[in-house]
Amino acid sequence: MSGGADPHSMPSRISRVVLLVILASLCAFNGTCQSLHKTNAVEATMYDPDPGHVANRLYRALYTWKGDDEATPSHWPRQKVVYDGASLKSLLDELMQLNVAKDFPDPIKRVFLQRDLWLAFDWLAQQPALAGGEIPVIQRKLARAIQHVALPLAQLRQLPDNYEEQLGTDAFPIEFDHGAPNAPFLPAGLFARAGSWIMVGDSDTRGVLTMQHLDFFRGHDAYMVFVRLPAGRAATIAFLNNLTTAAKGHSKLPALPEGSQMALVSQVMAVDDKCMPFPTTITENVQIRVYRQPNDSLTKTPDAQSRFEFRLDRAALFAHKAITLRPVGAKETDWQSINYLGTKKGDSDNKAAIMGSCIDCHDEPGAESFKTFSQMRAARAQIRPMGVSKRSDEVGRAVTWKQHQFDFQLLRDFWAQ
Numbered sequence: 001m002s003g004g005a006d007p008h009s010m011p012s013r014i015s016r017v018v019l020l021v022i023l024a025s026l027c028a029f030n031g032t033c034q035s036l037h038k039t040n041a042v043e044a045t046m047y048d049p050d051p052g053h054v055a056n057r058l059y060r061a062l063y064t065w066k067g068d069d070e071a072t073p074s075h076w077p078r079q080k081v082v083y084d085g086a087s088l089k090s091l092l093d094e095l096m097q098l099n100v101a102k103d104f105p106d107p108i109k110r111v112f113l114q115r116d117l118w119l120a121f122d123w124l125a126q127q128p129a130l131a132g133g134e135i136p137v138i139q140r141k142l143a144r145a146i147q148h149v150a151l152p153l154a155q156l157r158q159l160p161d162n163y164e165e166q167l168g169t170d171a172f173p174i175e176f177d178h179g180a181p182n183a184p185f186l187p188a189g190l191f192a193r194a195g196s197w198i199m200v201g202d203s204d205t206r207g208v209l210t211m212q213h214l215d216f217f218r219g220h221d222a223y224m225v226f227v228r229l230p231a232g233r234a235a236t237i238a239f240l241n242n243l244t245t246a247a248k249g250h251s252k253l254p255a256l257p258e259g260s261q262m263a264l265v266s267q268v269m270a271v272d273d274k275c276m277p278f279p280t281t282i283t284e285n286v287q288i289r290v291y292r293q294p295n296d297s298l299t300k301t302p303d304a305q306s307r308f309e310f311r312l313d314r315a316a317l318f319a320h321k322a323i324t325l326r327p328v329g330a331k332e333t334d335w336q337s338i339n340y341l342g343t344k345k346g347d348s349d350n351k352a353a354i355m356g357s358c359i360d361c362h363d364e365p366g367a368e369s370f371k372t373f374s375q376m377r378a379a380r381a382q383i384r385p386m387g388v389s390k391r392s393d394e395v396g397r398a399v400t401w402k403q404h405q406f407d408f409q410l411l412r413d414f415w416a417q
């Protein structure tokens with residue numbers, strides 16, 4: 001992983017992971033462990049009103065890492081995954097008997113069931129194969145299942161744009177309110193072609209900018225970074241240019257004016273019926289930071305930046321509701337490994353406040369806390385220029401990245417068999 005991983009914590013982390021994997025494997029293959037998973041009513045009928053529907057049972061079997069009854073599952077398994085290999089195999093066999101076109105036709109649900117299966121597949125791809133173990137057997141069944149629920153391109157292209165739909169509801173303000181700096185807002189016009197928000201891209205090498213997120217979540221989302229200075233589009237573009245020039249010349253970074261805003265948007269990746277990653281228009285997560293006192297760090301001045309996050313509510317999306325992105329509350333928690341993208345406190349088995357995490361990575365004043373930029377500068381000798389990009393370019397880079405990953409090539413191998 002590039003960027004913030006602390007190399008000093010790696011040995012203990014690896015040994016812990018290995019231990020957990022061994023534990024998980026013992027549980028999986030001897031069937032001796034009880035799953036700690038509990039489900040609430042919404043979850044038990046996530047995919048179908050019938051709790052006995054194979055999609056619901058698979059969902060419960062695969063999401064064993066979820067410990068909080070109330071929240072929607074996090075989209076990346078913690079290392080400590082406990083599952084029952086025998087029942088998973090029989091559920092996967094059962095899914096193959098399902099006539100998906102007739103009995104599981106909803107394209108949105110198919111994308112998400114596929115995603116649950118794909119996460120499990122990629123999680124397994126990261127585990128050391130035990131000699132004579134069952135992992136390849138389960139992987140083959142998972143690959144078949146991923147293929148079984150896959151949609152053709154024509155249908156994937158028609159999936160809704162839930163972000164856009166939600167903007168039509170007036171559920172949240174579309175602008176930051178300086179008078180209510182902690183009131184969540186969902187910015188409008190991020191994707192407008194000549195608007196005030198600039199989607200940032202590497203205009204030189206055309207590489208992926210959001211490497212930490214893409215890598216940690218194994219390319220199951222495509223990420224887009226947006227910047228907006230209060231003075232508008234031209235000023236924002238000039239700022240990005242100045243930033244690149246200053247970094248290249250090792251001179252002082254340009255000042256970030258008060259009121260500057262940044263956003264990180266992730267959209268769900270699917271696998272089409274030809275085994276190609278497809279970036280859907282379903283937004284899963286939106287993070288926003290607004291610089292109120294750009295010369296201060298968050299440690300010094302907790303109000304230096306307003307922080308917001310919106311997460312996809314799966315049940316609302318499945319119910320075809322117009323409001324599917326809900327703001328993360330101040331006390332809402334998630335696994336530390338998710339909050340910290342697998343780094344630092346990511347070793348911890350605990351949950352902690354999601355909104356409490358931002359300070360650890362975006363603490364510094366002004367442009368130094370613009371991570372897309374500062375981590376690139378920290379990680380590579382060569383500064384890649386940041387310019388204006390567009391959705392098709394950014395999501396395309398995520399697709400290319402995923403296609404070249406070992407876990408995707410493994411999926412392809414099983415798919416072709």
Ligand code: HEC
Pocket residue numbers: 003004209210211212213214225226262263264287288289307308309339340341343354355356357358359360361362369370371372373375
């Ligand atoms: C583990 C460190 C970490 C934590 C915690 C974290 N971020 Fe980030 N964030 C990053 C990195 C790294 C990037 C750059 C993109 C990449 O490489 O994935 C980023 C990018 C962003 C961006 C796009 C602009 C930029 O700075 O590049 C926004 C907006 C953002 N994060 C908001 C938040 C909010 C809000 C929180 C808290 C809920 C948060 N982040 C928590 C590491 C973190």
